[in-house]
Amino acid sequence: MKPMLRTCIALTVSAAFCGQALAQSAMTAVGDGEGEVRIVAWPGYIERGETDKAYDWVSEFETATGCKVSVKTAATSDEMVTLMNQGGFDLVTASGDASLRLVAGKKVQPVNTSLIPSFAKVDSRLQDAPWYTVGGEHYGVPYQWGPNVLLYSTEVFKEAPTSWGVVFEPQDLPDGKPNQGRVQAYDGAIYIADAANYLMTKKPELGIKNPYELNEEQYAAVLELLKGQRALVGRYWHDAAVQVDDFKTEGVVASSSWPFQVNTLLADKRPVASTIPAEGATGWADTTMLATDAAHPNCAYKWMEHSLSPKVQGDVAAWFGSVPVVPDACKASDLLGAEGCATNGFENFDKIKFWRTPTAQCEAGTCVPYSRWVSDYIAVMGG
Numbered sequence: 001m002k003p004m005l006r007t008c009i010a011l012t013v014s015a016a017f018c019g020q021a022l023a024q025s026a027m028t029a030v031g032d033g034e035g036e037v038r039i040v041a042w043p044g045y046i047e048r049g050e051t052d053k054a055y056d057w058v059s060e061f062e063t064a065t066g067c068k069v070s071v072k073t074a075a076t077s078d079e080m081v082t083l084m085n086q087g088g089f090d091l092v093t094a095s096g097d098a099s100l101r102l103v104a105g106k107k108v109q110p111v112n113t114s115l116i117p118s119f120a121k122v123d124s125r126l127q128d129a130p131w132y133t134v135g136g137e138h139y140g141v142p143y144q145w146g147p148n149v150l151l152y153s154t155e156v157f158k159e160a161p162t163s164w165g166v167v168f169e170p171q172d173l174p175d176g177k178p179n180q181g182r183v184q185a186y187d188g189a190i191y192i193a194d195a196a197n198y199l200m201t202k203k204p205e206l207g208i209k210n211p212y213e214l215n216e217e218q219y220a221a222v223l224e225l226l227k228g229q230r231a232l233v234g235r236y237w238h239d240a241a242v243q244v245d246d247f248k249t250e251g252v253v254a255s256s257s258w259p260f261q262v263n264t265l266l267a268d269k270r271p272v273a274s275t276i277p278a279e280g281a282t283g284w285a286d287t288t289m290l291a292t293d294a295a296h297p298n299c300a301y302k303w304m305e306h307s308l309s310p311k312v313q314g315d316v317a318a319w320f321g322s323v324p325v326v327p328d329a330c331k332a333s334d335l336l337g338a339e340g341c342a343t344n345g346f347e348n349f350d351k352i353k354f355w356r357t358p359t360a361q362c363e364a365g366t367c368v369p370y371s372r373w374v375s376d377y378i379a380v381m382g383g
Contacts (some may be wrong), residue, residue, distance in 0.1 A: 026112035036068040039298035057312040066301035075238040090294040095284040097355040098129035108289040110137040118308035125192040140289035142325035147283040149274040151257035155211040160275040184255035187236035189377040213362040238375035259321020
């Protein structure tokens with residue numbers, strides 16, 4: 001992450017946090033485990049071999065530490081924030097559009113990275129990333145990262161689509177049929193950034209430089225695009241399993257998606273593929289964050305150390321289709337394989353516009369805040 005970008009985002013966050021004290025001081029020692037750890041996670045992030053016996057990075061941890069792992073999956077960042085606000089969890093694998101909200105809301109606490117020896121092995125591009133580092137404090141440790149891909153049917157598209165326009169603009173697809181009712185969009189306000197990313201290339205006269213920093217004119221144009229897309233969308237997806245079924249049985253042929261759904265469909269030998277179109281893509285860099293009121297902090301610290309093991313990192317990346325945050329993982333997992341990091345996009349880091357929460361005070365001046373994104377996107381989906 002470039003120093004100038006870190007500084008700019010830090011200033012943005014500081015403005016957003018004006019008048020708020022940050023969370024408590026980090027722990028100074030890790031003691032005996034409390035017997036369990038409770039985690040809010042994205043689907044596919046915490047596996048114990050129940051779906052495929054080869055993918056299990058929980059059982060060994062439980063045996064070694066005595067900390068029983070329980071997981072609550074969340075389909076969107078907003079759901080993660082809600083669950084953490086309700087309490088009862090120790091850790092959350094938060095994306096950049098949730099992480100700083102959790103810090104500002106005092107729902108997570110600083111992490112003492114000196115108590116997590118494997119933090120030293122984390123990719124240098126992520127060690128001080130602005131979506132979890134505030135005021136010099138690390139509010140968690142990186143977990144995985146990757147792009148939001150365009151998932152498509154290879155029966156309809158004999159060649160990979162070159163533009164996100166196939167899901168944003170009315171058009172006939174290569175099979176001669178309209179895209180109306182055959183495409184999907186993400187059921188989350190952060191998807192507004194995907195539309196903004198598309199318009200950065202489609203309408204350069206708007207002057208959009210950052211899809212998370214939109215002035216009123218730019219924001220209005222993005223909403224107009226999304227309102228038009230509403231007539232095309234058969235379903236707004238947020239449940240990864242439901243989207244997989246939609247590609248199997250509901251005639252969906254193109255959508256924004258995660259590598260997880262792509263891998264799941266390919267494992268079932270379905271005719272799909274994925275691509276990052278010419279306009280680039282938004283993406284996520286997820287952080288394992290420790291709840292302010294964590295009931296099992298020692299087990300939580302033990303899990304964070306375990307989560308950065310090169311083999312665990314590689315196995316997670318192989319299962320989810322993501323990129324490990326520990327480069328050593330690229331050679332430590334038989335499941336990921338020698339070319340897994342390259343396949344999953346290790347070299348695409350600088351091409352991805354990583355999720356972060358839009359704020360009123362931004363580098364560009366005054367921008368439309370996330371609260372507006374939420375209410376307006378609900379209205380768009382409601383028609």
